[in-house]
């Protein structure tokens with residue numbers, strides 16, 4: 451996958467945010483995402499021991515906040531000059547479920563490439579494929595109505 455000029459610009463955007471905004475242990479990674487209409491949104495991770503979100507998820511939320519539609523490409527950059535870093539497993543799954551055709555920029559500084567998220571999750575679990583369709587019509591109660599001795603059931607009237 452060849453890096454386009456817009457991909458290089460996306461890396462530059464994430465790098466700039468990492469340099470400017472990742473100045474504490476609370477924020478150590480910046481992400482930039484480009485929508486199909488060419489807009490760029492960014493975000494930083496929110497570290498917390500309870501499971502604060504990664505920068506990629508925050509950038510997706512920022513894009514949604516601004517009314518972006520489909521997202522095309524995303525990249526994350528670490529603080530302290532760490533450069534492009536690959537998404538964690540959870541982010542890969544979120545990206546795949548939300549934007550199945552999104553590309554993710556990965557690789558070493560001299561070999562960056564934009565790869566389909568599906569390449570990062572072979573043989574993946576696809577949430578929408580696993581949803582069982584519930585047939586229409588009356589549904590059986592999950593639990594039988596308890597029978598209380600001495601109390602007439604409404605159905606017996």
Ligand SMILES: [Zn+2]
Pocket residue numbers: 504505506537538539540541542
């Ligand atoms: Zn992540």
